[in-house]
Amino acid sequence: MSEAAVQIRFGGLGGQGLVTLGAVLAEAGALAGRRVAASQAYGSRARGGATRADVILSAEEIDFPHVHHPDLLLVLAQEAYDLYAKDLAPRGVLLADGFFVKNLSRPGLRQACVPATETALEKIGNAVTANFVMLGAGLGYTALLDPEAVRQAMRHQVNPRFLDVNLKALDLGLELGTGVAAHPEVGPWQ
């Protein structure tokens, strides 16, 4: 993997919409001119069970298309934190949904909680949109991609019936993300 590549992982439970996030981020990356690869691992259950969705955004050809050590790890369940926090890249950043992840038990990481589900409940009234709040938070913090490319990918991939609430969720997340760099354990994205 080249230095020019960023590895992103979404970790959570089946049914939280993580594979959708991966697919949207990959398409957005391609729209923004990056090489992309996205993969996922999930169980055979429709709901529940540890699930991850991985995305690589790269300036160069991607040889090995899976993520080993995410530079940005967005976690939406305690089980996923417990499973994936150890994989974080040395200078990587972990953002967790504070509603489901109560215990950032692994010491020495650049990590913080963001109120993704809380925001989804309070501002949208629908906890299911927390996945896009989380994606927004990650992008608001890192500025990895132009949010307009993400919106364009969402218009293509998200069911039109739920597009508006999810676009709103993304915007709320982008706002949350701008505050992350001020967190003492995290600091600015390199």
Next chain:
Amino acid sequence: MRSEPARILMGNQACAEGALAAGCSFYAGYPITPSSEIMETLADRLPREGKVFVQMEDEIGSICAVIGASWAGAKAMTATAGPGLSLMMEGLGYAAFTETPCVIVDVQRAGPATGQATRVGSGDILQVRFGMHGDVCPIALSPGSVQEMYDLTIRAFNLAERYRVPVFLMADEGIGHLRESVFLHKDFTIENRVRDASRPPFGTPEPDGVPPMPVFGDGAELMITGSTHDEKGFRKVDDPEPHRRLVERINRKILDHEADIVEVEERFLDDATVAVVAYGFTGRSALAAVKALRRDGVRAGLVRLKTLWPFPRAALARLDQRVQRVVVPEMNRGQVAMLVRAEMNAEVVSLCQTDGEVIEPEAIAARVREVLP
């Protein structure tokens, strides 16, 4: 020239797009993870194009419907995973012996039996060669990217038509569920069987020839049987010569055309002293491993097998002239390593992984370092 901009698709979706581009007009299947997105895409798209999609009761019905559709003139396809492939074996032997063009996609998962449905494996490589009773060499291709899920699906249809055989696309969960950029280009030739009703449909003067294939309605008085048959299709269930002639021809029409069928990707071989031979998703791990080794001054090369059957013997003979050691990483117990060993004098080291996870580049690089001459 790229005729369309790149799209981000899952490997399985790219396979379905390749099928549509190649002129697939009939799909029969039974959904199974990790192949279901192929069926899902074609269930939506084929009927819109006025073509036929059938969800069958099981995989036995699926392959039989595909064979029938092919004899009705369709370019027919099914997709499955290991458990479904096992059920199809009887029909596949029938397809090979009746010289029925069709495409079978196997998105391999972790087996045996039901195994782990959502996890990756590549344990079906020998099954498509030896799973059918009797003796027949199939054509089997191995895609190593989402782009190749598109390109090799098109090639599978063309080879099926050119040689009148079932062609297997041996994908795996890693490639089937990977999302990458893919160009759905149209710069390829679509091949079609020769529908000549005036010549015998089951024999040619050449011992490695492919007979024409009239379909029902072309006026050829077709008789199609899984029993041994002569050039016109008459059953010959006692005579040794027609049996020998037919068995030899259906094998020789593949084996004598290895140079036309087999494709490999050879990289970094010029000064290589050690090589990795890989296929499918593992080809990607191997490429990353070889590049990492080269950065450390190890003269490693890569041979990636895009064709698994007929087995790429000529490429391995070439490799044997160059290197003393070969590492074969596989998500099974060493199926292809066994075949490579039979073709090479170089020392062949098998790197097996059977935990339902992909093989990481680091594991391959580490094994190469261990065996360096």
